Amino acid sequence: MKHSSLRRSGRCSFKTVVVLSILFLCLDPAKIFSGQIAVTDSAPALDAFPIANRSYKAHVGSHHLTGRVEEKIILFFTLDPPQVPQGFFLSVNLKQIKAPEKKMKKNPEILTGFPDTRLTFHDPGIYTYAVIVSMIAKSSCGGVNADTVFNGDIHIDVSE
Known part of the structure; x- marks a missing residue:
């Protein structure tokens, strides 16, 4: 049955079906079958999230790197404390803010x-990149909790 026929019959709208589907995906199955309506018990305190109290920091091995054309240059990071909390991951973003004046043959290849x-x-x-590392x-219901654990520039001198 198409959603348009559901609307005409007065049973429920397509939007209602979508909203209810999303809610049921987020509900605890035990609560659904027991007839309880609440979506969750109580939300955890803000300081229960490891990054909320900003206790994690990432560090870059060096802010000044050197390398050669067509050779891999590796930018190393460490995390303090070193263990990534369960359920979290780290994301690295680089934005080029300075590059050689002449036209480049090809853009640099970057695997973050x-x-x-x-x-x-x-x-x-000589290249300069703004680097942001986020935790x-x-x-499971689409929310995101994130914090910047490193924000700085790196300079890379590439020779022939």
């Missing part, structure tokens, strides 16, 4: 990751 990010340059020169947790 934690604890290492790999960069391959095809042109010599992220995603709930």
Whole structure:
């Protein structure tokens, strides 16, 4: 049966079906079958989230790197404390803020990751990147809890 026929029959709208489906995905199955209506018990306190109290910090191995054209340059990170909390992951973002003036043959290849990010340059020169490392947790119902654990610049000198 199409959703348009549901609306015409007066049973329920397509929007209602979608909203109810999302709610049922987020509800505890035991509560659904016991007839309870509450979506959750009580929300955990804000300080129950490891990143809420900003106790985690990431550090970069070096803010000044050197390398050669067509060779991988590895940017290393550490986390303090070193263990990523259960249910969290780290995301690394790089934004180029300075590059050589001349036209590049090809954009640098960047494979972001934690604890290492790999960069391959095809042109010599001095590059500067803004680096942001975030600690992220995603709930099963689409919410996101995130905090920046590193924010800084790195400079890379690439020679022939």
